[in-house]
Amino acid sequence: MLQLRDIVKAYKVGEFSQRALDGVTLSFGERGFVSILGESGSGKTTFLNIIGGLDRYDGGDLVINGKSTKQFKDADWDAYRNNSIGFVFQSYNLISHISVLANVEIAMTLSGISKRERKAKALRILELVGLKAHVYKKPTQLSGGQKQRVAIARAVTNDPDIIMMDEPTGALDTETSEEIMNLVKDVFKKIGHHG
Ligand code: ADP
Ligand code: MG
Numbered sequence: 001m002l003q004l005r006d007i008v009k010a011y012k013v014g015e016f017s018q019r020a021l022d023g024v025t026l027s028f029g030e031r032g033f034v035s036i037l038g039e040s041g042s043g044k045t046t047f048l049n050i051i052g053g054l055d056r057y058d059g060g061d062l063v064i065n066g067k068s069t070k071q072f073k074d075a076d077w078d079a080y081r082n083n084s085i086g087f088v089f090q091s092y093n094l095i096s097h098i099s100v101l102a103n104v105e106i107a108m109t110l111s112g113i114s115k116r117e118r119k120a121k122a123l124r125i126l127e128l129v130g131l132k133a134h135v136y137k138k139p140t141q142l143s144g145g146q147k148q149r150v151a152i153a154r155a156v157t158n159d160p161d162i163i164m165m166d167e168p169t170g171a172l173d174t175e176t177s178e179e180i181m182n183l184v185k186d187v188f189k190k191i192g193h194h195g
């Protein structure tokens with residue numbers, strides 16, 4: 001499904017260039033659960049941002065479903081991100097002044113479905129992640145594990161092919177981390193993916 005060929009990404013800071021990815025070649029199949037481990041600063045976030053279409057590589061090629069992305073325009077990257085990828089960020093990235101429900105609904109803004117359907121779907125997914133009783137709370141009124149559940153609900157709401165999570169349990173205790181990882185697998189099964 002995804003093939004990286006000799007991917008290079010460097011960040012320029014003044015005169016200095018930092019190679020975060022130095023010729024990464026790797027493939028991912030149709031389905032499965034993959035973890036990427038590495039010390040802080042080793043390029044995990046850079047890697048995810050590039051394969052998730054949030055940032056651009058400087059060299060090599062990313063092949064998506066057999067198609068090279070070398071000639072991709074911004075619109076192609078936008079379509080890929082919106083249709084194929086669900087992201088869970090380490091810091092949750094929830095909008096703090098709107099409700100849990102609104103945080104999930106907002107992810108469907110570009111999906112072309114009606115407001116009514118968006119609400120129904122958001123409620124269904126929030127129930128699936130165990131937040132039925134909390135949908136009208138603001139994110140600040142939730143625990144870390146609950147915030148991560150909202151982020152997961154938001155990430156799966158457009159039925160992505162791939163869900164990417166950047167240190168999804170980095171801010172959680174061990175027990176909550178296990179719950180969250182089991183939840184991710186469970187939610188993906190229930191909405192029809194098997195990875
Ligand atoms: P990880 O997620 O594994 O901690 P990152 O992908 O965030 O690693 O970072 C990889 C390297 O790239 C680090 O040396 C980091 O300092 C550098 N880096 C990351 N983002 C930027 C940026 N926006 N500008 C400059 N350097 C960056
Ligand atoms: Mg990181």
